[in-house]
Amino acid sequence: MSDQADMLSPDGEANVIDTEYEVGQDNIQASIGPFGLDIHNPVFMISGLTIVAFVFLTLAFQEAAGPFFNDLRGTITSIFDWFFLSAANVFVILCLVLIVTPLGKVRLGGTEAVPEYSYSGWFAMLFAAGMGIGLMFYGVSEPISHFSSSFAEGAGSPDSWAPLAGAAGDQTEAQRLGMAATIFHWGLHPWAIYAVVALALALFSYNKGLPLTIRSIFYPIFGERVWGWTGHIIDTLAVFATLFGLATSLGFGAEQANAGLEFLFGWTVTDTSKVFLIIGITAVALISVVAGLDAGVKRLSEINMVLAALLLLFVTIVGPTGEIIRGFFANLGAYAEYLPSLSNPFGRADDNFRQGWTAFYWAWWISWSPFVGMFIARVSRGRTVREFITCVLIIPSLVSVFWMTAFGGTAISQIVNDGYTAVSDASLELKLFVMLDQLPLAQITSFLGIVLVIVFFVTSSDSGSLVIDTITAGGKVDAPVPQRVFWACFEGLVAIALLLGGGLGALQAAAVSTGLPFTLILLLACYAIVKGLITEPR
Template identity: 85%
Template sequence: MPEGPADLIETEYEIGQDNIQTRIGPFGVDIHNPVFMVSGLTIIAFVVFTLALQSEAEAIFGWLRPAITSTFDWFFLGAANLFVLLCLVLIVTPLGSVRLGGRDATPDYSYSGWFAMLFAAGMGIGLMFFGVSEPISHYSSSVAEGAGSPDSWAPLAGAPGDPAEARRLGMAATIFHWGLHPWAIYAVVALALALFSYNKGLPLSFRSIFYPVFGERVWGWTGHVIDVLAVFATLFGLATSLGFGAEQANAGLNHLFGLPVTDASKVLLITGITAIALISVVAGLDAGVKRLSEINMILAALLLLFIVAVGPTVAILTGFVNNLIAYAEYLPALSNPFGRDDANFSQGWTSFYWAWWISWSPFVGMFIARVSRGRTVREFMICVLLIPSIVSVFWMTAFGGTAISQIVNDGYQAVVDASLELKLFVMLEALPLAAITSFIGITLVIVFFVTSSDSGSLVIDTITAGGKVDAPVPQRVFWAVFEGLVAIALLLGGGLGALQAAAVSTGLPFTIVLLLGCYALIKGLRAEPR
């Protein structure tokens, strides 16, 4: 059989892989020069600087996020739209029949185990933090501002004070941020990593995606820069989520048990949860991450079913369909990257979200790739893009819809007045068994925290070990520890604003990398037998 494009990639990789230099260093660390050294030393320097000069760091972070989102909002929105379109095209074209791992590959995990790991790694902390707070924020903004306000997204809405339309648009805007667009970002990265690793025989490293573009240069400094950027994006995107989780866990523990909401409490929480994550990291993917993910999925499903059962059940079930219709109706306006006059929404919400998802994409994408061997591209895209989006819609409808119903029907103002991290627990307080469900909510945040931390450690470990999936345990421990330290440094150096600035600043350059990766992905898929 004549040599095809896929064979060519594998053959040339056999020549180029010697340029990826790894060696066992002190304390059993599998050093991939220079990726491990550059990224590791830079992260250490960042932590030291932020902790030593907290006021200066706070000023920098306070300027950084609005500067980036106000300047590049059109770029983030346009890029995210392209990722969604690419995913939908792959579902309906013949390229969807390509199987990850080759034509005879079989899945490594059942659907239940696969879905559990997808959700636990992908959006767990975010759904807990924003499930109540974001729908209320958008609803309240629309009711208060109405049409024509430059500081809200209300130009898309009807007249001020229209609760019905405000509810529809509030849920549509929330779903926009947690539906197709973020999962498309994850899906593109995960598919590209899986394709070039399982089908082309390249290392499970971000540089491998760009072999069709740069050729042998991916084994040199071009590839080093790509992998270092992937490490930074993963670490800071993950630190943002860990910071949100620490804020919400602290608020919940204060609400239930009176634990003070202080920087010291948050640092202790991050330290304790990082210690738990270390145990899971040492146990490995199947024994640690998979088991914790499945436990968390069961707890999340129970809490969701409880909300549906004791909350406004009919409104939730009918609202699910109505919210999907509203999402489809408002999607063109919400995703339009040009001519926006809703600065707070497009820059303060959407641009930050897309940058956050993009900074998370190396982490979530590589994790999804590691557990997705044996799936066809079409099966992969449907499961990673459409099914999680639908579940996210139902989650937001149940939690956010219940909170809005409490406001509209019961005049429950406390949930409006509560801080973002406390809104979930205040909403639960108005329902039966509040102490139990709030405790489950805190447990979910903590376990999502753990699964995100240990999953992220495994991913960064793989990148800095040159694509090896079985790098030494001390290296995993190193990255797990520094994930916690970065989250602590950012919280102390500016709070949630600093966390968001870190995600945005790494998301911007990585958006360019992902757009180039889309071209490489299409080129790689076209070379595959179908």
């Protein structure tokens, strides 16, 4: 085995690693199956069979599954909350350092590489893949939740997060705290998680000539062992994290779409209706999967961006426009002010906030990171590291801030200024539609909201199946269509199993349990990124 320290020559040319890549490619060579499948047997078989068994057992023991998943989520977030918060801080710091250092000049794909997509198409795919369903589900519900707890319960516990106590009975400060806490969960930290995975994959695939799969990131650490069982374990964990993270988001989307259909058309929400909705949307996703990245995912992502922009513009114009514009800047200031307290893993934070919200969110983003990271890497060749991180980290964070300000701020204004308490009393999945109901053209905008949830659902499913298929095919980006169909179907089946076996609690437990081991992998990836970038020409 060659010395890992010598994997790159001083001028940045990947001479040694090219040889290792040939060895590695032989070792992870996918095999052609009887149905034309092009699979990497250890990863595909282990992950595929495990997921089939999971779906079967969850559906067979639904009554026992619900309590089990709820207990699992509570145990992991209560014990490892400090670990999730600390890791997310590391990811943010690394990204900010790379922006301002000379390492930011490295170009993904080499010094002569050019971007494959325009900024508009690139941004559309970044945003649709990264947070679509989550913004629809939590855009109204989370700001209201934090506002209400800050205003009414801030001083209720000696262990509560200190700034919350100061907001008790103060609507203005409670609103600032509520929006700061919301932005904390949708701003720099989650996008830094995505950026770390995407940057690592793009660097080691496009610049070092390694397969586009998670194991390639760890060549600087494990050397040739990434082509053996060490790499098999890493890729298998990535498949599990991706699939369950996707299932969580798809389950949220199904819950909200069903709630919207009931609110708008009076359709009764039952487990059967949820199952049929997931099946129907998965069928639509299959069409996009078969069409491929450019014809399917890219077009749907651009449609999504247009629809989301129209809904955002509508709420901004017909809602409390002045408050939204002022609130955007005020909320950014509140976010900056309270960020140290919010991100402190050992500070005086309310357990419900730190464990019930932050630890779950970070685990969810981390479980999504192989999917979103690989997808971002596939569409980001030709960007410099500085351009890449700035666009992946800063711009989507600002869009998220404005989205939360418009939707959450409008809902809070309805409560504070109009006394409209129905929006705070509604269930999580209904709050968006209850808020829209107080604005003009409520029927149209609510229907648009349902369409957005469904299209976000489709883009997440089809792009996720492309990513999982790439991992289970040993890094190939052009694996046969039947494999993508297989994974798209099983994403829907896992979402159905989790919804029937425990509802939202089961979905959250799945994300948390797969996010925990993958957090360790991402921390190792940070070291690999720095080591890889140092040897690149700038």
